[in-house]
Amino acid sequence: MRTLSWFHLLLLSLVALSLVGCAANFPPPTQNLALSEAAINQAEASGAVEFAPVEMRLAREKLTEARAALAREENKKALQWAEQAEVDAQLAEAKARTAKAQKTVAELQESIQILKMEIERKAKP
Amino acid sequence: MNRTSRFVFSLALTGLACVVLAGCAAPMKNADLENAQSSFAAAKMDPVVVKNAPLGLQTAETSLQTAESLWKADAEPADVSHHAYLALQRTAIARETALQKLAEERIEAASSDRAKVLLEARTSEAELAERRARESAMEAREATQSAELARQEAQKQTALLAVKTTEAEQAAAEMRAAEMRAKELEAEVAQLQAIKSDRGLVITLGDVLFDTGKAELKGGAVVTVSKIADFMKTYPKRKLLVEGFTDSVGSDAFNLDLSERRANTVRAALIAAGVEAERIAVRGYGESFPVANNETAVGRQLNRRVEVIISDDDGIIKERR
Numbered sequence: 001m002r003t004l005s006w007f008h009l010l011l012l013s014l015v016a017l018s019l020v021g022c023a024a025n026f027p028p029p030t031q032n033l034a035l036s037e038a039a040i041n042q043a044e045a046s047g048a049v050e051f052a053p054v055e056m057r058l059a060r061e062k063l064t065e066a067r068a069a070l071a072r073e074e075n076k077k078a079l080q081w082a083e084q085a086e087v088d089a090q091l092a093e094a095k096a097r098t099a100k101a102q103k104t105v106a107e108l109q110e111s112i113q114i115l116k117m118e119i120e121r122k123a124k125p
Numbered sequence: 126m127n128r129t130s131r132f133v134f135s136l137a138l139t140g141l142a143c144v145v146l147a148g149c150a151a152p153m154k155n156a157d158l159e160n161a162q163s164s165f166a167a168a169k170m171d172p173v174v175v176k177n178a179p180l181g182l183q184t185a186e187t188s189l190q191t192a193e194s195l196w197k198a199d200a201e202p203a204d205v206s207h208h209a210y211l212a213l214q215r216t217a218i219a220r221e222t223a224l225q226k227l228a229e230e231r232i233e234a235a236s237s238d239r240a241k242v243l244l245e246a247r248t249s250e251a252e253l254a255e256r257r258a259r260e261s262a263m264e265a266r267e268a269t270q271s272a273e274l275a276r277q278e279a280q281k282q283t284a285l286l287a288v289k290t291t292e293a294e295q296a297a298a299e300m301r302a303a304e305m306r307a308k309e310l311e312a313e314v315a316q317l318q319a320i321k322s323d324r325g326l327v328i329t330l331g332d333v334l335f336d337t338g339k340a341e342l343k344g345g346a347v348v349t350v351s352k353i354a355d356f357m358k359t360y361p362k363r364k365l366l367v368e369g370f371t372d373s374v375g376s377d378a379f380n381l382d383l384s385e386r387r388a389n390t391v392r393a394a395l396i397a398a399g400v401e402a403e404r405i406a407v408r409g410y411g412e413s414f415p416v417a418n419n420e421t422a423v424g425r426q427l428n429r430r431v432e433v434i435i436s437d438d439d440g441i442i443k444e445r446r
Contacts, residue, residue, distance in 0.1 A: 004233065005184055041357055057383055075300075080203075080204075083211060084207070084211065084214075086209060087210075087211055087214035087215060088214060089217070090214075090218055091217050091218050092223065092224055094217075094218045095221050096223075097225050098221045098224045098225040098228060101225050101232060102227030102228045102231055104228070104232050105228050105231040105232055105235055108232060108235035108236060108238075108239055109235055112235065112239050112242050116242060117237070118246065119242070119245060119246045122246075122249065122250065122295060
């Protein structure tokens with residue numbers, strides 16, 4: 001094949017390389033799915049269902065998608081769904097914790113107000 | 126293969142390579158990446174987030190850098206978007222973490238505030254209780270004082286009433302005494318057979334007590350004299366005037382002298398009976414002031430007399446005219 005010059009070889013190898021980059025071979029992301037599930041459970045335990053319902057719903061749906069992709073052996077997709085489900089669950093948990101803390105602050109301040117009012121009332125002869 | 130076909134083949138290859146490379150060399154904008162970038166930049170500018178969630182920011186930044194390098198390497202837009210999403214959510218987590226820390230600090234502050242307020246409440250309650258106790262003690266003292274005052278006032282009133290009662294009793298007693306004295310006086314006066322006149326009480330010692338022309342008192346007069354003396358002892362403010370009278374028998378001079386002597390005899394008898402001399406005055410009127418007709422024996426006997434006049438308590442006896 002004298003017709004194939006170095007230039008043609010270079011072009012072919014470039015095409016091949018770029019194709020390899022787009023279709024890497026992924027292992028099944030079973031560990032990531034487990035992590036997402038754990039994150040969701042932890043978020044639920046923190047009361048996220050009440051304080052961050054949107055994030056919780058997203059996390060659960062994405063976990064479902066991840067399982068479906070894993071079943072279709074679309075490993076990369078499964079990994080991405082799982083990762084997103086995990087951060088959604090983590091955000092839900094963070095929101096729940098913040099909301100609870102803020103609620104506590106409000107309650108404390110209210111109790112302080114009530115106390116102060118009571119003191120003023122009592123102080124009045 | 127001729128030259129033309131070789132040329133076409135190489136052209137096709139070049140085109141394919143160019144098509145493949147075009148996706149990498151000129152990457153299009155990725156909205157998800159830009160969104161994540163602006164969100165992260167905002168968080169990075171927020172001092173609260175920087176201070177309270179440095180780890181969270183670092184995690185978000187790592188994801189963002191991954192997304193950016195993928196984008197620069199012209200990777201699948203879906204992959205870029207995926208990592209951009211992770212960066213976006215991790216930025217949000219960092220924000221929430223910061224807010225949570227802030228809230229926890231506030232909880233701590235509020236707890237200590239609450240403790241302070243509670244302490245204040247206890248303190249003020251204690252002070253209030255103390256003040257109330259003081260006030261009620263004061264009130265009690267005041268009540269005691271006013272009760273004491275009322276009691277004193279009542280005592281005064283009672284004392285005053287007692288004084289008034291005593292005074293009234295005394296007045297009543299005095300009145301009773303005066304009445305008694307008046308009654309006694311009446312009785313004594315009755316005993317003396319005295320006659321009330323405007324000059325005083327008049328007791329007539331009749332002619333039977335003197336012999337004719339004599340001045341000595343007869344026995345019967347002694348009783349009368351001692352009665353008068355008793356009376357005078359009982360009423361020390363009173364004075365006596367003893368007046369002597371005769372009938373018209375005999376000369377005027379003799380009668381005047383006789384009347385004086387008889388009056389003096391009675392005075393001496395009164396003094397002897399214990400009446401002070403200075404309380405007894407004497408007058409002789411002779412045959413003046415007859416009380417009956419000298420023409421008859423009975424009339425003459427009535428005119429021969431000594432009249433003893435007892436004064437009031439003022440001790441004044443009006444003279445005869």
